[in-house]
Amino acid sequence: MSLKLEHVTKKYRDFTAVQDLNFEIEKGEIFGLIGQNGAGKTTTFRMILDLQETTEGTITWEGKPINSVNRDILGYLPEERGIFPQMKVDEQLYFFGELRGMKRDELKKEVDFWINRFDLEEKRKDKAETLSKGNQQKVQLIASFIHKPKFLILDEPFSGLDPVNKDLLKNAILLLRDQGMTILFSSHQMENVEELCDHLCLLKRGVSLFSGSLLDLKKQYGKTKLTIRTEMPLEEANLPGVKEIKNIKGEYLLTLEDESFAKGIFDVVSNGAYIEKFSLDYLSLDEIFKDQVGGVHV
Template structure:
């Protein structure tokens, strides 16, 4: 199962919301569609869901138009939530599951499973409006996957979740991936994207700035994050050739280098004065890359 988006474009009168977008999301991988607010993520999701018609381009599922995939095989967690506040949790999940063609008998076991997994068993007879924002988010997530979709789209799934519940969600996403669900999700939390995604597409004003494996994006800049611990002053480190920026956190100095090649002469310069307690070279984080590529820090 593979989702292929090719030359996808969507215009609203004189506004170009999505501009010649291309990406592939494959079975067994998690794909991240990321960008600032207004970058075109939700518009793209709505075209995949056939809620909006593309101006041009194609969306194919395993060699056929996405429209050939039954709607009941797609799950969608929108950024704007849509639960019924006066309905009990279990009744709500039964309702959404039956809308997707599953029977009460089929749903009962799965509802029990997901309520237990998300630590909501004691809330099954509670009205949705009485739940915390985080628990409402978990109920909404269960509603998006209770029908066992083959394609699952999650728009800001971590919104409102504390670290413990975010961990439960991550485990669930990985479990669905392992079972073969094609998962696309969008999040402003770059640490979650970096932890979960195999491939990403970076959007800016509807246009793709990068599409591919995260490691390939990192290699474009090289290993220019250098962490150092030792008997050095900030002034001394700042004077080293190739050091563009320096920050200090307790006893650690973090140096941003102009290029990966600058690391060796810096090591040699520091080593000749004695023992180096720590010298660690790494790629930029996805959050740093996001700021450079999407938020315009490179411009």
């Protein structure tokens, strides 16, 4: 076990930002912390990073209190983007690396590798303030892990990136994970969380609604999303166990009360009619998220 939060609470005078939060992250795992704005994600990150004290509870890294571990094992990408505007790209990376205890000659290989990987070779001698927002974000991201931390926290790493750079980042995160780095990240874009994380914690107004594996979360809802493409008009059919039916671009999207109704529906729909598509799925994380934190029933 790398990181463990036990009964972590953060209270201000008249406001509780995080309440009784518990989760664990295995070494070399990518863990997602999801929640709406104001759910307590950044406060949780700051407590893990020892930038804020917990009101109650404990946070440990490999069994030791987080505030007693060497700070250089940590890496952090804040939600808001910012680097030193007057510093050149490579100087910036050397500075952050040296600050975290690495020597300049050790850093050279890393700086060259990541500058190349993030397609910043032509910009390496440019001042940060002259870069595009996306490139600044890439520099800041590299700066957060240039010292090869054991534990990396990424707060909304995908926001503001175009699809090409998003893929670059995803691949980089997977590469870092493969190198043994433990990664905790937050994102509003659930498809990224779904793609990268095995485990997650879902926060709503400081309270954990779920903490565990993504599959377990999906299993809680069951396979209740049924997609059917057929010429048969399903709006008029009397289908059992259907909570809602929508026709989206020629496909019917059905929300079932329970996955056990799927077989009965198949019998009705397939009775003498040709079916192009009949697909029973778990809800997407995005749908679960909206249901859990937004109060929307899917």
